[in-house]
Amino acid sequence: MNPKLKTLGTALACVLIASCASPKTMKQYQDELRALREERTALKKENRDLRSQNEAFEASMVPASSTVEPVGTIADLDNNDVEYRTDRFGNFVMSVSADVTFGSGKAELTKKGKESLQAVARQLNENHTDGVYWIEGHTDTDPIKKSKWDSNRDLSVERAMAVLHFLVDDCNVPDDRCVVAGHGQYQPISAGDDNGSKARNRRVEIIVRKAKA
DSSP, rough: OOOHHHHHHHHHHHHHHTTTOOHHHHHHHHHHHHHHHHHHHHHHHHHHHHHHHHHHHHHHSSSSGGOOTTSSSHHHTTTOOOOOEEESOOOOSEEEEEEHOOTOOOSSBOOOHHHHHHHOOOOOOOOHEEEEEEEEEEEOOOOOOSOOOOSSSHHHHHHHHHHHHHHHHHHHHGGEEEEEEETTTTSSSOOOOHHHHHHSSSSEEEEEEOEEE
C-alpha cells in the first residue's frame, strides 16, 4: 500500500475515534477537572490556615523577658529594689532600704526612692485593697550627730511620714488605710554591728495587715 495513503488512513481513523467519544466520557473528564480545581482551592485554604497557626505559635514562643511585665506584680517589686516577705502572722511585708529612699540623716525622698515606692503603691492598689497599711520607719544604732533630729526615733517617724505623704499624695493610696510608726533602732533585722548589718536595719517597711471585720 502507498505509504501516503496508509498515513492518511491512520489520521482519519484517529479523527473518527475522537469524534465518536461519547457524551458520558466528556462528562467524566469535566467532573474530574472540577474535582481537581476544588481540591486545589481546599489545599490553598489549608496552607493559609497552617501559615496562620505557625505565626501564632512563633509569637507564643517569644521569651518572657521581652514582654512587658504587668503592674502590681512581684517582678515589679524586684525591678525596683523592694524586698518582700510574709511575716509570722501571715502579713505581707515590703521593705525599702533607707539608703535607697533617703540621703544620710535626711527625711526627703530621693528620685530612686520614689520609683521604689511607686512599685509599692502599685502592689497595694492592685493586690491588697482590703488591707491596712502600716508604714514603719527603722534606723541603725548609730546616734544622731550632725542632723536636726533629736533621736533616731524622731528620724524614723519623719521618714515614715515622708513615705506616707508620697504614697497618698502622689500614688493614690487611701489615707484612711494607712498607719504610721517610727521604731528608731529598736527593731533591727540584723544583730551585727558591721556596716552591712547597719545598712539592712536602715529601712522603711510597709506591712499589709488584714482589716478588722
